[in-house]
Amino acid sequence: MPTPAPGLFPGPVPTPMPAPAPVPGPTLAxxxxxxxxxxxxxxxxxxxxxxxxxxxxxxxREVAGALGYGARRGPHNRSLGVAVTTYAGFAWDFARIAYFSRLLTAATSAAHAHGYALTTLPADRGAEPLWHQLAVDGMLLLDTPADDPVLRALRARGLPVVFDGRPPDPRPGDVWVDNDHTATTHEVLDHLARSGARRIALHSGYGREFYTEAVTSAYEHWCASHGRAPLVVPFDPNDAAGHAFDPAFTGPDRPDAVYCVYDPGGRQVLAAAARHGIAIPGRAGSAGSGVEGLLLVCASEDPAYAENEPAVTTVTFDPDRIAATAVSVLVKLVESGHVESPGQLTVPAGLRVRASSQPPHMY
Structure with a gap:
């Protein structure tokens, strides 16, 4: 700080305080x-x-984290980190998924609005040393699974963490931002039932994060309460042709509606239905098919679902609002060390009804 000119202060010129000495961290020894x-x-x-x-x-690494190796020391770095850890262990480009792409963009804007940088970590386990050494003030974890090594490392370092999606084993003081997946799933199934569906399949069962379990549980509960037999078709991200639906689409009790939990699922269902000659409302040649065709809803932020033929009904989880809420809470944790109301902060989801989930006479 420059020495002030004489006369600016009524008393003696104050002597600048020396900067505090940095606290040494643990050594490799x-x-x-x-x-x-x-x-x-x-x-x-x-x-x-x-x-x-x-x-x-x-x-x-756990010992190093417990000793504070790589932990923040001294002033804030004014930097936050974000990681998608659901399928960590191989290099997959989560930024290509519309939900994550929108959330990362919104989280970056929110961090910048608070005066923080935002670093996005890769999914590959080969980047694991970053999780122990990255110089950030706090982390936003998306869809953390059970026994998440990233979360263990962050907790060992004592870094503030906010979750997108409920962590498997939340601790007192944990904060996560999520939708009400039970209410949303029931809304989707009720909508399909009102449109005439009698046999609704769920395209799910891939991830180990809370979202997948919550939607699947809500689906099974809804089926039981409505006297319907559940049918869960396993999702495979590499199944572009939708072959997982072959047994269901050729069997005697073929589903007349599908709710896809993951973004690529809707395209897989469309491909499978085309191969099997199954009509979908809104697709050319589907008029008059009624519930003998196939109704479709997909959880996705991809705008192509609204623009292509057929226009597919989607569920939006509002990742922009989730990101803004999560970053705001994370900054508060970094700067004050606590929040008034830990637990879940709920962001409403939205059902965007289009031709694919309505009887032909409705579109």
Whole structure:
């Protein structure tokens, strides 16, 4: 700070306070002693190198995190991180999925509005050292699964975390932003039933995050309460032709409606229905098919579902609002250390009804 000119203060010119000395962090030797391994082993474990057993590598990193290795020291970095950890373990481009793309864009804007940078971490487990060493003030985790190594590392470092989606084992003080998946699933199924569907299938069962479990549970509960037999068709992200539907579409009790839990699911159903000659409302040649065709709803933020033929009914989870809410809460945790009401912050989902889920006379 420059020395003020004489006369600007009524008394003596104040002496600037010296900056606080940085608090030293643990060394590799400290971690090695605590983990009872060599410093070379610690180096390999933290950098993802060497030929270490996975249990040794994990134990060293957890010890390092518990000792505060890589934790923020001194002033804030004014930087936040975001990671999608549901399918972490291989390099998949989650930014190509419309939901994540919109959320990441909105989260970046929200972080910048609060004066923070935002770093997006890759999904590949090969980037795991980043989770232990990344210089951020807090993290936003999307769809964290059970036994998430990213979450373990962040908790060990003592970093504030806010979740998109309920964590599997929330702790007191945890905060997550989510939709009411039970109410939304029931709304979708009620809509399909009003449109004449009698046999509704759920395209689900891939992820291990709370979202998949919540929707599947709500679907099974709805079927039981309405006297319907549940039919869960397994989702495969690589099944572009929708072959998972072949047994259901050729069987004696063919579904007359499908609710897809994942963004690519609607395109897979459309492909499978075309292969089997099954009509979908809004698609050319479907007029007059009624419920003998196939009604379709897909949870997706992809605008192509509204623009193509048929126009597909979608569920939007409003990722823009989820991102803005999550970042705002994360900044509050970073700057004050707590929030007034931990637990779930609920963002309403929305059903966008289009031709694919209505009887032909309705469109």
């Amino acid at each position: 400290d971690i090695a002693r605590a983990a009872e391994v060599s410093t070379a082993t610690v180096s390999h474990a933290l950098n993802g190198t060497g030929r270490l057993g996975e249990s040794t590598r994990r134990r060293v």
